[in-house]
Amino acid sequence: MTNEELQQYVEQLSLDVFALPFRHVALFNERLRTTGGRYFLTDHHLDFNRSHLGDLNTFRGIVIHELCHYHLHLRGMGHRHQDQDFKEWLQRYGGLRYSPRLEEAEKKNHFYECEKCGTLYRRKRKMNPERYRCGRCRGKIFYKSS
Numbered sequence: 001m002t003n004e005e006l007q008q009y010v011e012q013l014s015l016d017v018f019a020l021p022f023r024h025v026a027l028f029n030e031r032l033r034t035t036g037g038r039y040f041l042t043d044h045h046l047d048f049n050r051s052h053l054g055d056l057n058t059f060r061g062i063v064i065h066e067l068c069h070y071h072l073h074l075r076g077m078g079h080r081h082q083d084q085d086f087k088e089w090l091q092r093y094g095g096l097r098y099s100p101r102l103e104e105a106e107k108k109n110h111f112y113e114c115e116k117c118g119t120l121y122r123r124k125r126k127m128n129p130e131r132y133r134c135g136r137c138r139g140k141i142f143y144k145s146s
């Protein structure tokens, strides 16, 4: 999904779910790591985490969550997580309370194995095995699984 497609998706979802137009900018932010999305109070744009796209249902819930912040804030209603308005809107419109997938994604491990001695390495992030050697025998390392 490109940024333009994301923009269209958010605009359409806003109309379908809230019957309200989304008139600002929606973008993928590659640096978002701990959240699925973010609403900016200053310029009203939305950032989204691309890593949630694998599960469109979850992604939809995240977009609705951010749109709740957006529409409530623009209407001068309680737009923060602890506000009653926000809690009601999340329920009414089917927004995700948290980003469950992200926690999974962060806990997900990648396994690498040494060709020579079979030592298994676990990494939180994907890395290029060509650039590393086994810490035990200096053998080559290959990607095993996640």
Ligand SMILES: [Zn+2]
Binding pocket: 065, 066, 069, 081
């Ligand atoms: Zn939020």
Ligand SMILES: [Zn+2]
Binding pocket: 114, 115, 116, 117, 118, 119, 134, 135, 136, 137, 138, 139
């Ligand atoms: Zn080794």
